[in-house]
Amino acid sequence: MHVVVTAGHVDHGKSALIRALTGMEPDRWAEEQRRGMTIDLGFGWLTLPSGDQLAFVDVPGHERFVTNMLAGAGPVPAVMFVVAADEGWMPQSAEHLAVVSALGIQRGLLVVTKSDLADPAPAIAQATAQIAQTALGELSAVAVSAVTGAGLPELVTALDDLCRSLPEPDSGAPVRIWVDRTFSMTGSGTVVTGTLPAGTVHRSDELVITPSMRPVRVRDLQSLGETAQAASGVARVALNLRGIARESVHRGMALVQAGRWTLTDLIDVRLAAQPGEHTQASMPAPPSRPGELARAVTLHIGSARVVARVRPLGPGLARLSLAEPLPLHVGDRILLRDPGSRRDGSFPAVAGAVVLDVAPPPLARRGAAAAASRLLSGWPDEPGADELLARHGIMRASTMLAMGVSQHPETVAGEWLTDPEHWRALGHQLGEVLAKHAAAEPLAAGMPIDAARAALDLPDRRLVLALAKPPFRVACGALHIARPDGQEAGADLPEAVQAAVRVLRADLAAAPFLSPDAERLRKLGLDTRRLAAAVRAGQLMRISDQVVLAPGADALAGEVLARLPQPFTAAQAREALGTTRRTAIPLLEYLDSAGITKRLPDDRRVMPGTSAVPAQAGAGGTAATGKAAASEAVAGATPDGGPAARTAALS
Ligand SMILES: Nc1nc2c(ncn2[C@@H]2O[C@H](COP(=O)(O)OP(=O)(O)OP(=O)(O)O)[C@@H](O)[C@H]2O)c(=O)[nH]1
Numbered sequence: 001m002h003v004v005v006t007a008g009h010v011d012h013g014k015s016a017l018i019r020a021l022t023g024m025e026p027d028r029w030a031e032e033q034r035r036g037m038t039i040d041l042g043f044g045w046l047t048l049p050s051g052d053q054l055a056f057v058d059v060p061g062h063e064r065f066v067t068n069m070l071a072g073a074g075p076v077p078a079v080m081f082v083v084a085a086d087e088g089w090m091p092q093s094a095e096h097l098a099v100v101s102a103l104g105i106q107r108g109l110l111v112v113t114k115s116d117l118a119d120p121a122p123a124i125a126q127a128t129a130q131i132a133q134t135a136l137g138e139l140s141a142v143a144v145s146a147v148t149g150a151g152l153p154e155l156v157t158a159l160d161d162l163c164r165s166l167p168e169p170d171s172g173a174p175v176r177i178w179v180d181r182t183f184s185m186t187g188s189g190t191v192v193t194g195t196l197p198a199g200t201v202h203r204s205d206e207l208v209i210t211p212s213m214r215p216v217r218v219r220d221l222q223s224l225g226e227t228a229q230a231a232s233g234v235a236r237v238a239l240n241l242r243g244i245a246r247e248s249v250h251r252g253m254a255l256v257q258a259g260r261w262t263l264t265d266l267i268d269v270r271l272a273a274q275p276g277e278h279t280q281a282s283m284p285a286p287p288s289r290p291g292e293l294a295r296a297v298t299l300h301i302g303s304a305r306v307v308a309r310v311r312p313l314g315p316g317l318a319r320l321s322l323a324e325p326l327p328l329h330v331g332d333r334i335l336l337r338d339p340g341s342r343r344d345g346s347f348p349a350v351a352g353a354v355v356l357d358v359a360p361p362p363l364a365r366r367g368a369a370a371a372a373s374r375l376l377s378g379w380p381d382e383p384g385a386d387e388l389l390a391r392h393g394i395m396r397a398s399t400m401l402a403m404g405v406s407q408h409p410e411t412v413a414g415e416w417l418t419d420p421e422h423w424r425a426l427g428h429q430l431g432e433v434l435a436k437h438a439a440a441e442p443l444a445a446g447m448p449i450d451a452a453r454a455a456l457d458l459p460d461r462r463l464v465l466a467l468a469k470p471p472f473r474v475a476c477g478a479l480h481i482a483r484p485d486g487q488e489a490g491a492d493l494p495e496a497v498q499a500a501v502r503v504l505r506a507d508l509a510a511a512p513f514l515s516p517d518a519e520r521l522r523k524l525g526l527d528t529r530r531l532a533a534a535v536r537a538g539q540l541m542r543i544s545d546q547v548v549l550a551p552g553a554d555a556l557a558g559e560v561l562a563r564l565p566q567p568f569t570a571a572q573a574r575e576a577l578g579t580t581r582r583t584a585i586p587l588l589e590y591l592d593s594a595g596i597t598k599r600l601p602d603d604r605r606v607m608p609g610t611s612a613v614p615a616q617a618g619a620g621g622t623a624a625t626g627k628a629a630a631s632e633a634v635a636g637a638t639p640d641g642g643p644a645a646r647t648a649a650l651s
């Protein structure tokens, strides 16, 4: 199916033409019939010689109803521009041309009606010259009379040619149907109609209705009066909706596919060239002057119309705050009308614009508007992932999809997309943040991931994890950074801690299995954090929450215990190690878990690899008392031998 919208001055014969072509009555209202003029949108359709169906949206020509005209023309890709032979080019001809041009409609046909009343040639020449100044370029022209029927077969052929030359819209595109009519049908409830420009809507689809984003179900679907299972754009569709009362649906609302559109009341736009500002469709639009736009304009898109406050950003660029949110994509074409420009009875000034960003960052800092203008002036009319990421830095793929961009680079974590340059900068920033943290908190075991996330102002901790490539490392929920010497930042102990640890190490050299008690640690100023730092720095070995020993104490204990008759009891072990129950029990458990000792069902232990046979020599006597044995072992194990040798002497 194809959809074409009419345009042209009041009374030039638009509706008469639809009537003659389709046999349908576009002026549906009694008032329209009575006044002989179109007030609201009308519809009609025919089957072209090619077999394709063509639907018309007929619009009013009167300037008072220009908003209705806009609602009809908004989503339609092609125009049938009507000029009467007897009057020629008229004010609303120009107004409608400005609208069609601002909407970005680039395809069409010129029809000169009432050729039974006057020679159509001058009107054709005049209209062709005017229209050629817009992106529509030079249109084919057909002269007709709705009264005599002259020229109608040629018109049908020309319409068929036009339709076949129109680009085929993407049937997989996200659905957005701007509601242009609502009514209720007895027995089936709310029906809305609209032009589906692209994408496919199926019977029983769930869509959401803007701006409430309430879900609605398509109970029934009709296209050109026929029930259908599905319709693909371009199409006129009538949807029977479940889940919404007729009173809550109005023209200007849209039915959209969930998750595929951004409902926004703040957008950045680029003004398009005005009619007359360019002569060729291919010519780049000269920058418009947003300063010339009123502070408040009316924004039209599809059948919607909202008031928008204008903040100029720079040449041709502006930020618009909408009085009501609309479902938009970047690259959307909008029309801006300045209702104030009617003072001298001229037509409302209209300007086309393209939406560049549907979620622009706030302009908080001084110079932010100028910076935004510099950035946006380099953007194409249909921004892609690169542009959006360059501006937003980090985005969810779903956010980008809702902005209308489905092609994007690979995600860095979860569904997060990033701008490569921004990502590199974040890596640097992470290094700085970690270094600062290590300097401020030398005793901390790295920087908690959430703290790093907050410091970098990242929206998701998975991004921090994705950034944590070498030299960064994640361990125990914290981020660490390796220093060039391979040591970790924070491995150095502050001097006070180092001194306390030295005292403790001296104690432990004398009695390697006598863990310092809480009182001793308190006196040395070794609180939980400092103790943990010393353990991390490899200066102490944690056996349990309450027990710390010198590094290597586990191996040393193994050597002592290996000399005991196997298996041995905890009491025997305690005595051999020269320690108390408070240390012996956790130490034995530690050795069990390290595989140095093995606990038997009767709670005795053996050293794996030794047979569980009581040792022959010294089995009963335990001549080598724990302390002596331990000290010998220490003497053997301690490289400097000093304190250990002294201990041996003392025992
Ligand atoms: N003689 C003659 N009269 C025509 C022709 N086409 C339309 N008319 C008459 O012109 C008048 C206006 O026609 P409409 O079709 O209502 O014009 P319109 O462009 O739809 O007008 P609006 O919708 O109000 O903008 C009617 O009285 C028509 O009968 C034609 O080809 N020849």
Ligand SMILES: [Mg+2]
Residues within 6 Å of the ligand: 014, 015, 016, 037, 038, 058, 059, 060, 061
């Ligand atoms: Mg009409």
